Amino acid sequence: MGTVTARIPDATLAKLDMIAKATNRSKSFLVAAALDRFVDEQEWQVARIAESVAQADAGEFASDAEVKAAFAAWGVDVDPSE
DSSP: OOOOOOOOOHHHHHHHHHHHHHHTOOHHHHHHHHHHHHHHHHHHHHHHHHHHHHHHHTTOOOOHHHHHHHHHTTTOOOOTTO
16 A cells, blocks of 8 residues: 655645544545545546547547437537537
């Protein structure tokens, strides 16, 4: 297991102290758990972006009808040709 040192704002440290006391967890445990969730989310996002760029580079774009249907699912009427 590795170690990382980070500077955080005093207000964030105060919140971390409060949460650590309230949950009976160490600050290190809480920071590691939060960082793990953050890294997982960022890893997923970076992979999806790379996948999307590869699709765009291959010329794989949504048709006007697919764009309109996607927006319509959210109750938005759009004209993709404009």
